[in-house]
Amino acid sequence: DTGVSQDPRHKITKRGQNVTFRCDPISEHNRLYWYRQTLGQGPEFLTYFQNEAQLEKSRLLSDRFSAERPKGSFSTLEIQRTEQGDSAMYLCASSFREDYEQYFGPGTRLTVT
Amino acid sequence: GENVEQHPSTLSVQEGDSAVIKCTYSDSASNYFPWYKQELGKRPQLIIDIRSNVGEKKDQRIAVTLNKTAKHFSLHITETQPEDSAVYFCAALLKLIFGTGTRLQVFP
Numbered sequence: 001d002t003g004v005s006q007d008p009r010h011k012i013t014k015r016g017q018n019v020t021f022r023c024d025p026i027s028e029h030n031r032l033y034w035y036r037q038t039l040g041q042g043p044e045f046l047t048y049f050q051n052e053a054q055l056e057k058s059r060l061l062s063d064r065f066s067a068e069r070p071k072g073s074f075s076t077l078e079i080q081r082t083e084q085g086d087s088a089m090y091l092c093a094s095s096f097r098e099d100y101e102q103y104f105g106p107g108t109r110l111t112v113t
Numbered sequence: 114g115e116n117v118e119q120h121p122s123t124l125s126v127q128e129g130d131s132a133v134i135k136c137t138y139s140d141s142a143s144n145y146f147p148w149y150k151q152e153l154g155k156r157p158q159l160i161i162d163i164r165s166n167v168g169e170k171k172d173q174r175i176a177v178t179l180n181k182t183a184k185h186f187s188l189h190i191t192e193t194q195p196e197d198s199a200v201y202f203c204a205a206l207l208k209l210i211f212g213t214g215t216r217l218q219v220f221p
Contacts, residue, residue: 035211040214041213041214042119042202042204042211042212042213042214043157043202043211044211045210045211091156091157098145098206099144099145099164099206101147101159101162102147102159103159104156104157104158105156106155106156107156
């Protein structure tokens with residue numbers, strides 16, 4: 001499968017715990033995006049990378065959230081001290097360049113109890 | 114701030130009828146306007162996109178129109194089929210600000 005993959009697909013955690021998600025983009029794609037989607041809403045932009053450089057972070061991204069793309073390939077999104085409000089689907093997408101199609105991964109569904 | 118407004122939030126049509134979903138955007142620098150279809154429990158998938166140098170684009174039963182002056186763009190689905198039932202999202206670059214979605218139901 002040469003599409004965008006995400007791991008894990010589901011994560012249940014207790015409030016206050018840290019969680020880390022991984023995204024593997026399509027190999028030739030330079031851009032990698034993270035979005036959060038809650039039920040009935042459109043995906044909300046969180047952050048994006050051009051190769052290994054994190055170019056923008058949403059105001060929605062509190063300091064409990066951090067993302068990395070150390071070698072310009074896969075990316076990780078970490079949430080520290082999770083809160084119930086963090087429960088959502090976290091989607092990763094990649095694209096060849098800015099104004100090209102973004103291909104979405106299957107998402108990681110986070111449930112914070 | 115940048116935002117994308119999408120209307121209607123729900124749309125019910127009879128099979129064979131046309132469906133139109135409209136979006137307006139605020140950032141005049143936006144130059145790429147994709148439409149995504151998301152079925153329940155699935156990832157968003159691109160169905161059509163348009164760039165700012167084009168006013169209209171068509172792909173079989175799906176078309177998108179763009180009015181850069183008015184900052185709005187629309188998705189048109191003709192001859193709707195039950196498998197078109199899904200949530201549709203418009204988006205505008207620069208960093209893909211998504212609309213709130215339109216739940217389309219096509220009744221056979």
